[in-house]
Amino acid sequence: MNGNRGTGSGPRLYAPAPGWTLTSDVVVVGSGVAGLTVALRCAAAGAKVTVVTKAQLDDGSTRWAQGGIAAALGEGDTPEQHLADTLVAGAGLCDEPAVRTLVTEGPGAVRRLITTGAHFDADEDSGEILLGREGGHHRNRIVHAGGDATGAEVSRALIEAVRAAEIEFVENALVLDLLTDAEGRAAGVTLHVMGEGRRDGVGAVRARAVVLATGGMGQVFSATTNPHVSTGDGVALALRAGAEVSDLEFVQFHPTVLWLGPDAEGQQPLVSEAVRGEGAHLVDADGVRFMVGQHELAELAPRDIVAKAITRRMQETGTEHMFLDGRHFGAAMWERRFPTILAACRAHGIDPVTQPIPVAPAAHYASGGVRADLRGRTTVPGLYACGEVACTGVHGANRLASNSLLEGLVFAERIAADIAAEPAVPGEPVIPEPAPAPLLASEARYEVQRIMTAGAGVLRSAESLATAAGALERLRTASVEAYDRDGKTAEPCVETWEATNLALVARVLVAAARRREETRGCHWREDRPDRDDQAWRRHLVVRLTPHRTLEVRTTPAADFPPTRGGDRDTAPIVDDGAAPHGPAPDRIASHAVPKESL
Numbered sequence: 001m002n003g004n005r006g007t008g009s010g011p012r013l014y015a016p017a018p019g020w021t022l023t024s025d026v027v028v029v030g031s032g033v034a035g036l037t038v039a040l041r042c043a044a045a046g047a048k049v050t051v052v053t054k055a056q057l058d059d060g061s062t063r064w065a066q067g068g069i070a071a072a073l074g075e076g077d078t079p080e081q082h083l084a085d086t087l088v089a090g091a092g093l094c095d096e097p098a099v100r101t102l103v104t105e106g107p108g109a110v111r112r113l114i115t116t117g118a119h120f121d122a123d124e125d126s127g128e129i130l131l132g133r134e135g136g137h138h139r140n141r142i143v144h145a146g147g148d149a150t151g152a153e154v155s156r157a158l159i160e161a162v163r164a165a166e167i168e169f170v171e172n173a174l175v176l177d178l179l180t181d182a183e184g185r186a187a188g189v190t191l192h193v194m195g196e197g198r199r200d201g202v203g204a205v206r207a208r209a210v211v212l213a214t215g216g217m218g219q220v221f222s223a224t225t226n227p228h229v230s231t232g233d234g235v236a237l238a239l240r241a242g243a244e245v246s247d248l249e250f251v252q253f254h255p256t257v258l259w260l261g262p263d264a265e266g267q268q269p270l271v272s273e274a275v276r277g278e279g280a281h282l283v284d285a286d287g288v289r290f291m292v293g294q295h296e297l298a299e300l301a302p303r304d305i306v307a308k309a310i311t312r313r314m315q316e317t318g319t320e321h322m323f324l325d326g327r328h329f330g331a332a333m334w335e336r337r338f339p340t341i342l343a344a345c346r347a348h349g350i351d352p353v354t355q356p357i358p359v360a361p362a363a364h365y366a367s368g369g370v371r372a373d374l375r376g377r378t379t380v381p382g383l384y385a386c387g388e389v390a391c392t393g394v395h396g397a398n399r400l401a402s403n404s405l406l407e408g409l410v411f412a413e414r415i416a417a418d419i420a421a422e423p424a425v426p427g428e429p430v431i432p433e434p435a436p437a438p439l440l441a442s443e444a445r446y447e448v449q450r451i452m453t454a455g456a457g458v459l460r461s462a463e464s465l466a467t468a469a470g471a472l473e474r475l476r477t478a479s480v481e482a483y484d485r486d487g488k489t490a491e492p493c494v495e496t497w498e499a500t501n502l503a504l505v506a507r508v509l510v511a512a513a514r515r516r517e518e519t520r521g522c523h524w525r526e527d528r529p530d531r532d533d534q535a536w537r538r539h540l541v542v543r544l545t546p547h548r549t550l551e552v553r554t555t556p557a558a559d560f561p562p563t564r565g566g567d568r569d570t571a572p573i574v575d576d577g578a579a580p581h582g583p584a585p586d587r588i589a590s591h592a593v594p595k596e597s598l
Helices: 033-044 080-087 098-115 149-162 233-240 273-277 303-319 331-337 341-349 404-423 446-457 462-486 494-515
Strands: 022-024 026-029 049-052 168-172 173-180 187-195 203-208 211-213 251-258 282-285 322-326 359-366 369-371 383-385 540-544 552-553
Touching: 022 098, 022 331, 026 033, 026 303, 033 149, 033 404, 080 098, 080 383, 098 149, 098 404, 168 211, 173 203, 173 404, 173 494, 187 211, 211 233, 233 369, 233 383, 233 494, 251 303, 273 540, 282 303, 303 322, 303 359, 331 341, 331 404, 369 383, 446 494, 462 494, 494 540, 494 552
Parallel strands: 022 203, 026 049, 026 211, 049 168, 211 383
Antiparallel strands: 173 187, 187 203, 251 359, 282 322, 322 359, 540 552
């Protein structure tokens, strides 16, 4: 067995050398809204595109999205109002130029999605798209489909379009590491294709651009709304490739996840925020609406506020969950507006028509990720990141509801425009001396989840985070020492690669959470309960060194610095339903960031 070849000089996963190779112009890793939109736009520009996905094309997080897509499409609504709501939810850490890009280009991106074939709920008489409302929004601006099945409809439309465009795709493939040339530019990826895929075993896809669209990392916690495949693979790959990540401490815990009991683990059923948007109430066991008086929007406050309020009430009452009461909706409304949620609840013995729904917070969305600029470029040339795996700065310390699918659409189009405008060709992948990182045993996945749930969940403190950091470090050092001592490591396979990725992502999350000594957005420090704008209205940026240590620095302000020594050129701002093309003439000024440590 050999270590991966041609993946750069930093640490990488222990795996066999690639036994086969595909060649493409662009390789997109992930098949959610972000990845498929990039693939379609690049293919339309004449590029040969290969989409690599971990399971089947429709098995990612996109199809689980219930609420919808936020965009200023309604009468009286404007991008400026959407901007204001996003900035408030982000708790002072949004990158405002990125948010302005999101809300300005968002309506056009949604219209292009409709042109692609997505069908959204509309008024039967007028044909106008129906707009819902969710937490943190002061306007009805949520486009939805099938009542509460927006993600499934978006996924269906994009997959049909990808198949029609005859874009090459490889399913059941776990991407391992980045291929880079002698100049450090991305040159493709290595991957392992499982038995049901097109090719078996470890191989490589050579490409001039690599787009990470791998989704989230919710499986780092015991209970999450994320599917089983969301193990942070894209963030871990980027870290090993030397890319910077940011804001990983800001993990959004969705306030209303169906409570299945104290021992429930893995993916949990989500009860969309849109249910509260339609008027359902949060109550305790005595029927008290505890959100009233805590925020002007009550149950529709931003998610971090609602999650904290639920957690506090659970502590005060000594209970393990609260209730979401939508009995006043009646059967007809539940069946029309929320058929998916109704079916999920009934499958677990709860009938929302006649019973309040037991709910509790669970890990839902990573506001942080691989640091990317307004064109989706990371700090590694030729490597792009889009969707939940990326950190563009639009979410700040807490994502506004239904901005996630919108971010995937808008920045996917920008990435495609940048790739078309800069068709750089990388050199041959370098072949370094093998320096693989040893693998953790497959059962370490569950140990990481227990460590993170106990020490870095909704409630955090210096003590809990220190305990988590120590436990994670013991896992890592045990595997490193065994490998250094006698060359032994866990057998390379999907389960051990996933466990190793989760452990790396967990280390970075905990390191950032320990450094951020304040409470902001969805980062809640019990020992530091106040928000400290003077010291902490800035981002933490983390990089994995070739020696497997973490280098942490801060930005001087809330706006992100460039990802690479230049400016922040943007693709054109369009809102007319036409596809964007080419780089923009406008430039958004930014400041350089000094390299500093905390």
